[in-house]
């Protein structure tokens with residue numbers, strides 16, 4: 001289950017940042033997980049608090065942003081936003097395209113006090 005190891009690395013990163021900032025506690029963690037990222041969001045929501053237990057970030061609010069995929073059509077070159085990688089091009093209807101973004105996973109911000 002790779003969501004668990006993903007959550008562990010996010011937790012490490014958050015705890016590291018909080019420690020460096022000499023924060024008392026982390027109140028909110030905002031993640032950006034593109035709609036095309038190959039992870040189960042429910043699993044992230046489940047695993048994240050577990051990985052943060054007994055750390056400076058225990059109990060932090062978890063905010064997950066889901067940016068749309070950006071796809072460049074392989075047939076006509078139009079760039080469009082979509083919720084899935086299989087969305088047809090709005091200009092020509094072609095299904096083949098290159099995913100430009102929307103698979104990213106990153107920590108956007110960490111709020112601490």
Ligand SMILES: [Zn+2]
Nearest residue numbers: 073076089092
């Ligand atoms: Zn097209």
